[in-house]
Amino acid sequence: MKKVNVFGLNVPVKRVDRVGEDDDLGEYKDGEILISNKVSKKDFMTVLLHECFHAVSHRLGYRQAIDSGEEEIIADSFATFLVENFDIKAKRVK
Numbered sequence: 001m002k003k004v005n006v007f008g009l010n011v012p013v014k015r016v017d018r019v020g021e022d023d024d025l026g027e028y029k030d031g032e033i034l035i036s037n038k039v040s041k042k043d044f045m046t047v048l049l050h051e052c053f054h055a056v057s058h059r060l061g062y063r064q065a066i067d068s069g070e071e072e073i074i075a076d077s078f079a080t081f082l083v084e085n086f087d088i089k090a091k092r093v094k
Contacts, residue, residue, distance in 0.1 A: 004033070004048075006055045013048065028054035045088055049079035 003010045012032040019027045019036045026035045026047040033051040035044070053075040057063050063071065082088060 004052055004055070006052070006059050009055075009059055011055050026051045028052075028058065045090070046079050046083045048090070049082055049088070050075045053078050 003012050005011075009031075011028075014032060014034050015037050016034050017037055019025065019034045020029075024036065025039050025043075026033065028034075028051045033048070033055060035047055035051065039047050054071070057066075057071055057075075066074070
């Protein structure tokens with residue numbers, strides 16, 4: 001997967017050695033999703049969906065309505081819910 005479509009905005013998805021100052025697992029920043037190379041194949045989709053929620057939140061303006069702590073809780077909960085209840089597979093992007 002090289003990008004995700006977030007309501008018409010193509011957001012690049014990049015695997016990197018280090019994410020942010022705290023060496024996080026993932027991050028949505030400056031219009032792209034960064035995912036650490038240390039994320040296992042098993043956990044990749046959960047991290048990707050978590051960061052996709054942040055991208056959606058930014059795109060739709062939700063970040064103006066909720067604080068960052070609440071957004072993290074919602075992103076974690078939403079990603080976990082989707083992975084636990086659905087067999088989600090990434091599409092191949094050309």
